Amino acid sequence: MKKKMSLTTKRSITGLLFILPWLIGFLWFYARSLFMSVQYSLSYMEVKPGGGYTLDFVGFENYLYAFSGHGQFKQILTTSVMDMLIDVPLITFFSLFMAMLLNKKFRGRTLARAIFFLPVLLNSEAIVDTMDATRALLAGGISSSSTEVLEAASSSGVSIDYYIQMFDSLGLPMGVLEYVTGAISRISEIINASGVQIIIFIAALQSISPAMYEVAKIEGATAYETFWKVTFPMVMPHIITNVVYTVVDSFTNSEVVDLAYRVIFKEYNYGLGSAMSLISTIITCLILVLVCRFIQKRTFYYN
C-alpha cells in the first residue's frame, strides 16, 4: 500500500519537477563543463583524429605561460579590465540621466524610447562591425574611437588639443582630463551599450510613488535636493542590477574572450585557451563581488 505523502513533500516534489529540466541541463552542461575547463587548463591536451583526446597533467604551467610567456594576453587583459572599469560608472550614470529625461512626458516620447532600445536588438556581430565601419565613414561626431574623433575634429577646423591645453592650464589634474576626453570620445559606445539599463531605470523611476515627490514639493525641496534625497535612494537597488548587467555584457564582448577563442579554435592550444578564459572569468567575478559589496553597503532599501 502506498504511504500517503504530506502536502509539503508533495509540493516540494512538484517544485523540483518544475525545475528539473534546468537542473539536468545545469549539471550536465554547466557544472560538468566548468569542471572540465579547470581540468583542461591544468593539462596539456591533444585531440586525436578519430575524436576523443588525451590529457597530460602539467600543473599550473598554462597559467604561468599566459602571464609570462604569451605576448598579448597580459596587455589585452589589462585593457579589457580598464575599459570595463571606465565604462561601468559612465554607462550607469548616463542611463540614469537618460531614463530621467525619457520618463517625463513630451511629444515623441515613444519614438525616442524605441530608438534608444534599438541597439539592444541590433547587437549581431556582423551588424555591429558594419556599423562601426559606417560610423568611421560618416565621422560627424559619432565615430567610435578617440583617434577618429581627433581626426574628424582636425578636419573640421576645431583643435581639440587647444581646449585640452586650456583646461590643463586651469589646473585640472591630467587624470580627470583624460577620463573626460576618453568618455566623450566613447560616447557612441556608451549610448549603444545602455539600452537595457535605460529601460530598467525607467521602470524603477515609475515604481516610485508620486506621493513622495508631492511631500518633497510641499516641504520646499528644490529639484536638485529632490533628486538626491528621493529619486537616487529609490533607484539605488536597481543600480546593482544594472552594474551586474553592464559588467557581464562588456566582458562577453571584450577582447580577452576573442583572444581565448582564437587560441583555442585557431591555434589549437586548448590548455592555454582554457586557462585564459578561466583567468578572465575569475577576475570578472572578483570585480562583480567587490563592486556589489561596495554598492550594497551604501544602498537604501525601501522595504
Added chain:
Amino acid sequence: MEKTKERFSLKGAKAKYDVFMSDTQFVNDRKRWASNIKAFILGLFKAIIIIGTCYVVLGPVIGIVARSFFSDADNYNTMVYMIPQEPTLERYDVAIKFLDYLPTAGKSILYSVSLMLIQVMICSMVGYGFARYKFPLKGLLFACVVVMIVIPTHTIMLPLYMTFANFDVFGIIKLIKGSTVNLLSTPVPVYIMTLFGCGLRSGLYIYIFNQFFRGLPKEIEEAAFVDGAGTWYTYFRIMLINAMPSVITVAIFSMVWQYNDTFMAKLFLVSDDLVISKKIGGIADSISTSMKEYDPKILELYTNAGIVLMMLPIIIIYIALQKHFIEGVERSGIVG
C-alpha cells in the same frame, strides 16, 4: 533749495519704483515670463540631448541604408556624402543572390522562433518552480541560476564543443551504435541545450520569469486549487496567461538574440543556411572570389545591402510589437 528738490524727486522715484515693484499684476507677469524662459531653455537642452543621442544611434543605420544604394561612381565621388547621385539596386540584387535571401531568412526565422518557443516554455516553468515552491537546497540552486547569468558561455566553450563532438548519454548511445555521435555541424546541440534550460541567455530569462511570478498574488493559485484545478492546469491556463507581459518580453528578446547570435552557431558549426547572421559574415569574401571584385570599399557596399536585408525582419517585428515590448520590459520582472 535745489538740494531738497533733488532729494524730493529721488524720493518720488523710489516711491514710484516701490509701487511699480509691488504691483501684483506686474510681478506675476514677470515671474511667469521668467519661468517660461527657464522652461523653454530647459526644454531646448532636453531636446538637443535627446535628438543628439537618437542621431548617434540612428546615424550608422541611416548611413548603411544610404550606402547600400551607392553605385561605383558614387563611391569614388568624394562629394557624395549620404544621398547617392546615381542610385542603383544592383547591390541588393547581388546580395539577395549570394545570401539566397528568402530561403535563408525563412529558415533563420523558423530556427529562432522554434528555439524561442522552447525557451519560453522551459524558462517560465523553471522560473515558476523557483518562485512558488519550497524544496531543499532552493537557495543554492537559485544561486546557480545567477552563476549561469554571470559566467558567460565563453568560459565553457571548449568543454561544450567536446561534449557535442563526442555526444553520449551515460554511455547508452555507445552501447547501441558502438560509438559516440558527432552532433556538430547540425543545429541539434543548440536545441538540446535550450531544451535543458541552458540555451542562449536562459539564465536571464529564468530570472525575469522568477521575478514576475513572485510579484503575482498567491490568491490566484489558491482560488484555482480550491476550485479543483491541478498543478499543471493552474500553471498553463492561469499563471502563464497572467504572466503575459514577461512572456512577450522574453519571447522577443529570445527570438531576436537567437537570430543575431553568431557565437553558438560558430561554436557548434551550425550550417550557414540556418543562421543568416553567420552567413553574412562571409558574403564579402564569396562576392570577391566569384565576381572578381577586389576593392574593399565596393565590397563593403554589398555587405551594407546584405545587412539591410538581415535587419529587415528584426525592424518589422520591432515596429509591430514596439508598444507591447517596451511596456512588457517595464512591467515584467527585469527590474529586480
